Amino acid sequence: MIVTGSQVRQGLNTWFVLPLRRTAIGLGCAGVATLFSACGQTQALITNQTIQGFVDQVVVPSYVSVAAGATQLEQALQTYQQAPTAANLEAARQAWRVARDRWEQTECFAFGPADSEGFDGAMDTWPIDRQGLKTAAAQPVEQREDSRKGFHAIEELLFAATEPTLSDRQHLVILATDLTKQAQGLVTRWQQASDQPAYRSVLLSAGSTDSAYPTLNAAGTEIVQGLVDSLSEVASEKIGGPLETQEPDRFESFVSRNTLSDLRNNWTGAWNVYRGQRSDGVAAGSLQQRLQQQHPVIAQQLDQQFATARQALWAIPEPIETNLASPRGKVAVLTAQTAIAAVSDTLERQVLPLVQ
Incomplete structure (x- = not known):
């Protein structure tokens, strides 16, 4: 079975929307200063520092x-x-x-x-x-x-x-x-x-008048959409195709038996972009830090989902190409697919609208 975005989405809405509404109702305008610089005026999620860290780090x-x-x-x-x-x-x-x-x-x-x-x-x-x-x-x-x-x-x-x-x-x-x-x-x-x-x-040069990215958010959209597209491809195509048909030769690096390493490095690349650096820690101005400052509920959700996806990918028995047909392998692959789809879904439904 391939997990669709709507299936993951249904579970996330229950978890995410209610806590955010409680916070807004309980604290009022003054209590959501991390989300707004003034009542009714949102802070920009993407800054020049976000983009520079993404590019140079x-x-x-x-x-x-x-x-x-x-x-x-x-x-x-x-x-x-x-x-x-x-x-x-x-x-x-x-x-x-x-x-x-x-x-x-x-x-x-x-x-x-x-x-x-x-x-x-x-x-x-x-x-x-x-x-x-x-x-x-x-x-x-x-x-x-x-x-x-x-x-x-x-x-x-x-x-x-x-x-x-x-x-x-x-x-x-x-x-x-x-x-x-x-x-x-x-x-x-x-x-x-x-x-x-x-x-x-x-x-x-994003945000300047003659830039291909006329606003900082335009560059931010490119960055976040790249995360969404990559992780969606991992879940629906790189894992989903072979999982649905039970044909291991549909795994992209089937000949070398390197597919599982491919998938783990896809996760690592997305994690690096989210954190704004390739080393450990959280980079100043990174997407992760900006979300922690302005939308902590979303940041906490994404942090947990990234961690869950990593745990699931590293739990798949190697090589994935020869373990797909086993009961243990099939469950592990499905678990990883679901976890990666959840990260992509949150980025698409909760983060992408913040930069569009």
Whole structure:
């Protein structure tokens, strides 16, 4: 069974609305100072500090980390091509896992250049064209369809049941070189201006008259919507599809058995955005802190839901691909799906309206 937004929503309304109404009725205008700067005048949830923390503490460092991971993967595959030993094969596979985990933490801010300039498609299209990949080795990678390159094309060749052939090893290096190029290009587009302004500058200019984001809330909407979309995809598609059909090969990283790590890193990326940083603690001006200051009931609810979702994801027996059919595995996967859907639902129904 796939848990729908309305099913989760029904449970949340009972928990959330009544305590908020009691607070408003019991305290009156003066008692809700954390929600209003003056009676009838709401404080802005999103500030320049919120956006700067999101960009400089989460987005840019995350993409820099992805680019470093892609470079290390490329180097590992070059080593494996030159010396195709079992140890070098395992080292290359581990380098893929590391780069993949870092990439999955960026799913909740796959807007801007990642979307409009095709970096996301070039790096992470799935499902891939397996048949086309077999005949694509001689085709320049920049001329290929996205379904014949990126993380999953590398995964298909690197984690195949049979050891990669010489042709496969050469192909893997070509694919990894392009992956590095795409990852570095994404970093460049966020950090450096060319014929277009750096996207970091675009977001940080939110609220100015000539900005692509005419208000701070417009940038805030982009950030919160990214969280909603990513977590909704995790619940309804990445987990929901295989859970509904009981077909484990519908898990995105089925070949490498890395799907559960994908999902956990999707959670981590969303948690980082919510807290405004990749390290422990709560960043000043972060979405989490702003909600704690202005809408503490919502903040408490989200904190608990994030914690519940984490506990549920880490409770799924590994690998998820082979445990989906077991009674214990099925219950654990369904529990995680429900918990992640709850986070997405609260963000969409309770937080998104605050920034629109």
